Amino acid sequence: MHVPRDDWPHLQNFPMTATIAKYAKVFNVGAQNTFVYRWNFILRSVFGIVPLIGTIFLWKAMFGSGGAVLSGYTFSQLILYFAMSIFVENLVTPTEDEWQIAGEIRDGKMSFLLLKPVNYLIYRFTLYASYRLLYTAVLLPGIALIFFFLRAHMTLPLHMGTWILFALGTSMAALIQFFIAYSIAMLAFWILEISTVVFMVFSIEYFLSGQIFPIDMLPAWLGGFVKWSPFPYEMYFPVQIFMERVSGEKLATGLAIQAFWVLAMWLLAVGLWRRGIRRYQAVGN
Amino acid sequence: MSRYFAIFQLTARNSLIREMSFKLNFLLWILVELLWFVGQLAFIEVLYGQVHDIAGWTKWQVVALVGVHQIIAQLFQAFFYLNLTALPELVRTGRLDLMLTLPMDAQFAVSTRQVAFDCIINSFVGVGIVTFALVKLGTVPNAAQFALFALAVPFGVAVHYAVMFGLSCISFWFIRAQSFIHGYFNLFHIGRYPEAVFRGAFRFIFTWLVPIILVSNVPAKILTRPLESPLTSLGMLALATVIVLAATRTIWKLGLRRYGSASS
Numbered sequence: 001m002h003v004p005r006d007d008w009p010h011l012q013n014f015p016m017t018a019t020i021a022k023y024a025k026v027f028n029v030g031a032q033n034t035f036v037y038r039w040n041f042i043l044r045s046v047f048g049i050v051p052l053i054g055t056i057f058l059w060k061a062m063f064g065s066g067g068a069v070l071s072g073y074t075f076s077q078l079i080l081y082f083a084m085s086i087f088v089e090n091l092v093t094p095t096e097d098e099w100q101i102a103g104e105i106r107d108g109k110m111s112f113l114l115l116k117p118v119n120y121l122i123y124r125f126t127l128y129a130s131y132r133l134l135y136t137a138v139l140l141p142g143i144a145l146i147f148f149f150l151r152a153h154m155t156l157p158l159h160m161g162t163w164i165l166f167a168l169g170t171s172m173a174a175l176i177q178f179f180i181a182y183s184i185a186m187l188a189f190w191i192l193e194i195s196t197v198v199f200m201v202f203s204i205e206y207f208l209s210g211q212i213f214p215i216d217m218l219p220a221w222l223g224g225f226v227k228w229s230p231f232p233y234e235m236y237f238p239v240q241i242f243m244e245r246v247s248g249e250k251l252a253t254g255l256a257i258q259a260f261w262v263l264a265m266w267l268l269a270v271g272l273w274r275r276g277i278r279r280y281q282a283v284g285n
Numbered sequence: 286m287s288r289y290f291a292i293f294q295l296t297a298r299n300s301l302i303r304e305m306s307f308k309l310n311f312l313l314w315i316l317v318e319l320l321w322f323v324g325q326l327a328f329i330e331v332l333y334g335q336v337h338d339i340a341g342w343t344k345w346q347v348v349a350l351v352g353v354h355q356i357i358a359q360l361f362q363a364f365f366y367l368n369l370t371a372l373p374e375l376v377r378t379g380r381l382d383l384m385l386t387l388p389m390d391a392q393f394a395v396s397t398r399q400v401a402f403d404c405i406i407n408s409f410v411g412v413g414i415v416t417f418a419l420v421k422l423g424t425v426p427n428a429a430q431f432a433l434f435a436l437a438v439p440f441g442v443a444v445h446y447a448v449m450f451g452l453s454c455i456s457f458w459f460i461r462a463q464s465f466i467h468g469y470f471n472l473f474h475i476g477r478y479p480e481a482v483f484r485g486a487f488r489f490i491f492t493w494l495v496p497i498i499l500v501s502n503v504p505a506k507i508l509t510r511p512l513e514s515p516l517t518s519l520g521m522l523a524l525a526t527v528i529v530l531a532a533t534r535t536i537w538k539l540g541l542r543r544y545g546s547a548s549s
Contacts, residue, residue, distance in 0.1 A: 040464040043455070047468035053487055054475035058339070061482040066336035196313035200320060207324040217331050 022118065023126045030130030041135060045142045048086070052146070055082055071217045076153035077243065081214055083150055084239045087143055089211060091136045092174040092235070094181040097128050101185035102194050110280060121182065121269065128178050157244055165251070169238035172258045177234050179265035180205075186269070189276030210236030230261040289389065293397055300400040311403050318359070318407040322414075325351050325477070340481035346509045347479060349418035353508075354477045354501040355411030357438055361445035363404035368396050369449045370466055373456030376544060385541075392537055396450070419508065426508050433515050437504035440519075440526045444500045447526070448472060451533040457540030476501050496525035 056079060063075045073081065101124060104110050113120060136143075147154055157163060184201060187194050206212065208231035215226060215236045226232060237254055240246045246254055304311050329351065333344040342350075372395055375381040384394045419426070426434070452465035475483075475491065480502040483491065491498045503522040507515045 039459040043459075043464040044467050047464070047471040050471050051474040054478055054483075057482045057484065057487070058478050061340040061479075062332065062336055064340070065338055070335045193310060196310060196317055199317045200313075203317065203320045203324055207327060212324075212328055213331050217335070219330075219334065 023122060026118070026123055026126040027130040030127040031134045038138060041138045045139050048090075049142075049146065052082060052086060071214070072245075073214065076155070078214070079150055079153040080155060080243060081239060083147060083154070084242055085211060085235060086146070087136075088170055088173065088235050088238055090139055090143070091132055092170060092177050094128055094132075094177055095135075096131065097124065097178070098181040098185040098194070098198055100127075101182065102188035105185070105188040105276070105280070106192070110277075114277075121273065124182060125178060128181075132174070157242060159244070162241065162244055165255075166238055166242045169233075169241045169255065169258065172255075172262050173234050173238050175262045176230055176258070176265050179262070179269045180230070180234075182269045183265065183272050186272035186276050189272075189279050205231055205234060208232065209234040210239070228257065230265065233258040233261055289393060292389065296397055297400045301402055303399075304402050314401075314403045315406055318403070319410065322355060322407075322410060325355075326414075340479055342479040342481060343422075345418045345421040346505070349415050349422070349509050350479060350501055350505040351477050352411045352414035352418060353438075353505040354473075355414065356408045357411075357441035357501060357504070358445060358473065359404045359408035359411060360438070361442045361449075363401050363408065364442075365396055365446050366404075366449065367401055368398045369446075369453045371395075371398070372450075372453040373465070376456045381544060391541070392450075392534070396446070415508070422509060424509065426511070430507055430511055430515070433507045433519055434504050437507060437519055437522060440522050441500040441504060443526045444496055444522075444529055445473070447529040447533045448495060448497070451529075451536050454533070454536045454540045457543050472497055473500075480506075492521075493525060493528070496522065496529055499525055 059075065059078055062070060068074060070078070104113065110120075113123070157166070180201065184194060184197055187197060191197075208215065208226055208229065210232060215223060215232045218226060233254075237246075237258060240254075241251070326348065329344065329347055332339065333347075337343070339347065372381075375384065375395065381395070385391050387394050449465075449469045452468050455465050472495065476497045480488075480492075480498045483498055488498065499518070499522045503518045506513050506518060
């Protein structure tokens with residue numbers, strides 16, 4: 001059997017526009033599938049507000065006994081941090097992708113997909129992007145409402161350039177999150193049940209991406225360690241950019257580490273795919 | 286009643302046999318929970334690195350609270366969680382029909398199909414943490430406190446059950462609504478915080494309508510803060526549990542009526 005590669009030779013003869021049109025179609029299908037699940041979104045956003053309110057109460061009590069500034073955050077800054085985290089998290093965190101990919105591998109649907117003139121990674125990324133964008137669009141009224149309620153604590157970036165850097169940081173965060181999810185899903189080529197791995201990585205991401213507290217609140221020795229891991233760059237770092245809490249050399253270093261992890265996770269994703277697909281075909285024969 | 290107990294014994298036995306045939310998976314799930322729990326403790330460490338108390342709660346009182354939450358949540362997950370997450374799929378595929386024809390209460394049938402033994406082990410981790418916190422606090426609860434605590438835990442498990450059951454019944458109305466699982470975790474996220482931090486309408490809603498705040502706080506207070514009228518809070522928890530169980534039983538009945546009319 002013909003061994004499919006990431007770089008499909010016959011695809012390179014396609015004009016660029018046809019390629020874009022093809023993935024635009026995939027994007028569209030993804031968006032329509034997502035819309036079917038709109039009740040999921042609405043339920044999820046309604047319940048998502050509860051931990052945010054709980055967090056605000058907890059930190060109000062913290063500031064009540066700790067003073068006006070904790071670890072360099074005022075109460076308002078901390079609320080802005082959590083509100084922005086929710087926004088970035090909803091925008092970039094894959095929710096169904098790893099399960100769907102693993103399902104396609106396990107159920108043998110991959111054989112069908114391999115026959116299509118698409119690059120599987122780009123195909124999945126297009127679906128992921130359409131899920132995330134539509135999901136955020138549906139949630140936007142809710143998020144806007146939260147920001148409106150908390151408007152006394154909300155401050156926008158002072159510099160115009162911050163918006164661009166924030167967009168850059170968030171895009172790279174999305175790539176890291178997607179490649180990690182994709183790589184985990186690739187394990188389905190070797191093991192039957194990936195959920196334990198998914199939840200193990202998820203629990204580490206939950207704490208070290210800054211969902212539950214800002215990473216700079218960690219003790220210095222631990223924080224210095226975590227800084228080099230990919231996790232803070234999945235959410236915490238873009239929010240720091242938005243809040244203009246990183247600048248100059250620290251910002252440049254942060255972006256460089258983030259770019260490194262994008263590259264590393266991409267290589268991991270591609271490498272696991274190549275090995276996995278080789279194994280998949282060996283089993284199929 | 287004894288028939289239900291016999292059925293449950295059989296279910297538990299079958300679950301144990303099944304789990305033991307996937308030993309690695311069984312161990313990995315325990316590891317997942319441990320990671321999660323270590324994260325919780327790290328969070329408390331971060332909080333108390335900055336303050337001495339949160340709304341009057343000291344560090345080890347909060348550790349005890351998180352340990353109690355662990356015990357209750359894991360017991361719930363051991364006996365009910367997997368069964369309740371499976372309910373929407375039963376509704377969607379129509380396999381619920383089979384449950385309805387069984388000669389026993391259908392709510393019992395869908396709620397007790399399997400037992401997750403790894404979660405029972407995880408609840409012992411919670412017991413260990415609570416014990417450690419009590420040692421750190423230097424308090425030895427008396428027999429009455431332990432008795433009240435032992436009474437409060439089943440009520441807590443019942444509240445977890447009722448909330449999750451109510452959420453999974455949403456699937457009678459909205460087929461594609463798997464988000465209720467996130468709903469459960471989002472709601473109980475606040476159950477690990479000291480009740481003293483909550484105020485106003487939020488406090489009222491999550492004390493009386495969906496009694497999440499009481500679930501872990503009441504037993505934790507019985508053990509570590511015995512001066513705060515343990516009998517009254519246990520009474521509150523009991524009352525709130527009865528209300529929420531009755532409410533979800535009603536939702537289930539309404540859902541079944543809808544289910545019946547949908548397939549005919």
